[in-house]
Amino acid sequence: MIALRAEGLSLGYDGAPVVSGVDLAIEPGELFAVAGASGCGKSTLLRAFAGLLPPRAGTLLAGDEPVRGTSPDRALVFQDDALLPWRTARRNVELPLAIRGVPRSERRARAAEWLARVGLAGQERRLPGQLSGGMRQRVQLARTLAGAPRAVLMDEPFGALDAQTRAAMQRLLIEVRDASPATVVFVTHDVDEALLLGDRVAVLAPDGVRDLVDVPHPRDVDARGAPEVAAARTRILTALEPVLEAEPCAPRP
Amino acid sequence: MTTLTLAGTAEEAPARPITATARHGRRYPTWLRWLVRAGSLATALTLYQWVTAADINLGVRFDRLPTLAELGESLGHHLASGQYYLDITQSLIRILTGFALASVVGVACGVAVARSRVLADLLQPLFEVVRPIPAIALVPVAILVFPTNEQGIVFITFTAAFFPILVSTRHAVGAVPTVWEDAVRTMGGGRLRVLASVVLPGSLPGVFSGLSVGMGVSWICVISAEMISGDFGIGYRTWQSYTIVDYPGVLVGMATIGVLGWATAGAVELAGRRATRWLPARARERQR
Numbered sequence: 208m209i210a211l212r213a214e215g216l217s218l219g220y221d222g223a224p225v226v227s228g229v230d231l232a233i234e235p236g237e238l239f240a241v242a243g244a245s246g247c248g249k250s251t252l253l254r255a256f257a258g259l260l261p262p263r264a265g266t267l268l269a270g271d272e273p274v275r276g277t278s279p280d281r282a283l284v285f286q287d288d289a290l291l292p293w294r295t296a297r298r299n300v301e302l303p304l305a306i307r308g309v310p311r312s313e314r315r316a317r318a319a320e321w322l323a324r325v326g327l328a329g330q331e332r333r334l335p336g337q338l339s340g341g342m343r344q345r346v347q348l349a350r351t352l353a354g355a356p357r358a359v360l361m362d363e364p365f366g367a368l369d370a371q372t373r374a375a376m377q378r379l380l381i382e383v384r385d386a387s388p389a390t391v392v393f394v395t396h397d398v399d400e401a402l403l404l405g406d407r408v409a410v411l412a413p414d415g416v417r418d419l420v421d422v423p424h425p426r427d428v429d430a431r432g433a434p435e436v437a438a439a440r441t442r443i444l445t446a447l448e449p450v451l452e453a454e455p456c457a458p459r460p
Numbered sequence: 461m462t463t464l465t466l467a468g469t470a471e472e473a474p475a476r477p478i479t480a481t482a483r484h485g486r487r488y489p490t491w492l493r494w495l496v497r498a499g500s501l502a503t504a505l506t507l508y509q510w511v512t513a514a515d516i517n518l519g520v521r522f523d524r525l526p527t528l529a530e531l532g533e534s535l536g537h538h539l540a541s542g543q544y545y546l547d548i549t550q551s552l553i554r555i556l557t558g559f560a561l562a563s564v565v566g567v568a569c570g571v572a573v574a575r576s577r578v579l580a581d582l583l584q585p586l587f588e589v590v591r592p593i594p595a596i597a598l599v600p601v602a603i604l605v606f607p608t609n610e611q612g613i614v615f616i617t618f619t620a621a622f623f624p625i626l627v628s629t630r631h632a633v634g635a636v637p638t639v640w641e642d643a644v645r646t647m648g649g650g651r652l653r654v655l656a657s658v659v660l661p662g663s664l665p666g667v668f669s670g671l672s673v674g675m676g677v678s679w680i681c682v683i684s685a686e687m688i689s690g691d692f693g694i695g696y697r698t699w700q701s702y703t704i705v706d707y708p709g710v711l712v713g714m715a716t717i718g719v720l721g722w723a724t725a726g727a728v729e730l731a732g733r734r735a736t737r738w739l740p741a742r743a744r745e746r747q748r
């Protein structure tokens with residue numbers, strides 16, 4: 208578990224900054240959801256947390272240390288296909304274990320176990336090109352969790368899954384987190400998913416965090432119909448709306 | 461309007477499966493493919509036999525070329541002499557040594573130039589200046605610099621294959637999607653891990669196209685070098701046959717070069733296919 212903090216953070220690529228003025232304090236062990244319109248810089252924010260994108264301005268802390276580069280402690284589940292296409296599903300999951308110096312025989316067993324947990328037992332020897340989009344996403348999830356990172360950054364990890372598999376993966380995430388605590392930051396377009404999984408939900412806009420909502424009864428399926436959950440839902444949706452309509456999230460000139 | 465269009469599509473639907481049948485029709489069995497390939501070569505030989513045996517003279521004097529029968533006889537002599545095999549072995553040793561060196565050095569330099577700005581600044585200008593010089597133009601230098609003829613020829617073969625391999629590798633490394641590297645880095649992988657697990661395997665398809673080109677250029681240069689300065693080898697022997705007015709010998713030499721070139725190119729191609737099985741295009745080929 209590790210705390211992640213952003214203060215006055217400004218991020219961008221070549222041109223104008225994509226997001227600026229981001230202030231966030233993510234607690235160790237928290238499940239933190241990030242929502243926001245397409246193109247508002249959610250993936251950019253995760254890349255910065257992962258250490259792949261240096262901040263333009265402001266500070267970015269992992270624990271008490273400034274983020275200076277990538278680390279096995281902060282693993283990222285990419286939005287687009289990040290599996291190595293020449294490695295089988297099993298060998299992809301073995302990769303973080305190999306980097307951590309786990310002996311070969313143990314790697315194999317642990318990778319098989321992780322693949323089984325994401326419902327892909329028997330698919331170990333398939334190449335990513337021979338798997339469906341949702342299966343690839345689950346292999347990526349298995350690969351990330353196999354490395355036992357202290358913080359897991361997930362960019363729309365359940366986007367391509369059907370309702371049942373999605374629910375199963377959400378349960379798996381909660382289960383894994385309970386067994387080996389980690390801070391989880393996940394990006395989602397699904398407000399209900401954010402409300403089901405997250406402790407808090409941040410709505411991101413180009414000028415920073417538009418709203419930060421505490422989720423009532425997180426991870427309690429029975430409380431989904433409660434009025435305070437409905438209120439939180441409405442609050443997130445209103446925070447999302449003006450972003451969609453008044454400010455198209457294109458990079459500003 | 462909408463309903464009409466929909467109805468129309470539904471009625472046309474039964475005609476659709478034709479496309480599927482056409483696709484299946486394109487599958488043709490492997491034995492037939494080999495038959496077509498063999499037929500193509502046989503047709504060319506028949507044509508050759510016809511223009512040489514009928515003494516055809518269409519401005520181009522085919523009547524001066526030896527017929528298939530004469531060639532067969534010459535080939536028989538060649539096959540019966542130990543010299544022929546010595547020449548083939550000699551040429552193969554030269555080309556394989558030069559090509560192997562060029563592969564290792566070419567891939568290493570290509571990766572270095574593509575991945576490091578400092579190394580690119582150091583090496584790239586040298587490569588760009590030397591690259592336009594035809595390898596065969598290095599013969600005088602090779603004769604001056606290398607103590608033995610053998611080393612000179614290997615050096616020329618090396619230079620010929622080096623540049624296509626270098627350039628292909630450089631481009632292939634540059635075209636590897638960054639997300640693969642990012643993924644390995646967020647797992648804690650360092651520079652070496654990225655190199656071994658992402659850059660090298662990810663650039664293999666491009667590297668192999670460079671190896672294919674390099675192999676072809678190597679043959680051109682090894683044969684030319686042998687003709688100029690050799691004392692052995694299939695290129696030297698072919699030229700030797702010409703100087704003693706043994707035309708069937710020249711043609712047998714040429715055919716030998718062709719077959720050897722085909723075999724080595726096939727070997728590179730096969731290795732490339734094995735190493736890049738994961739490419740989507742390869743998967744589609746297998747289904748065909």
Ligand SMILES: Nc1ncnc2c1ncn2[C@@H]1O[C@H](COP(=O)(O)OP(=O)(O)OP(=O)(O)O)[C@@H](O)[C@H]1O
Binds near residue numbers: 458
């Ligand atoms: N590598 C890049 N180079 C330049 N600009 C980029 C790059 N990646 C993203 N951008 C720009 O940054 C902005 C934010 O992109 P980002 O991927 O963070 O959006 P997002 O919030 O994750 O959107 P989505 O919900 O569609 O995934 C976009 O305007 C995009 O054009």
Ligand SMILES: [Mg+2]
Binds near residue numbers: 249250251286362
């Ligand atoms: Mg995104």
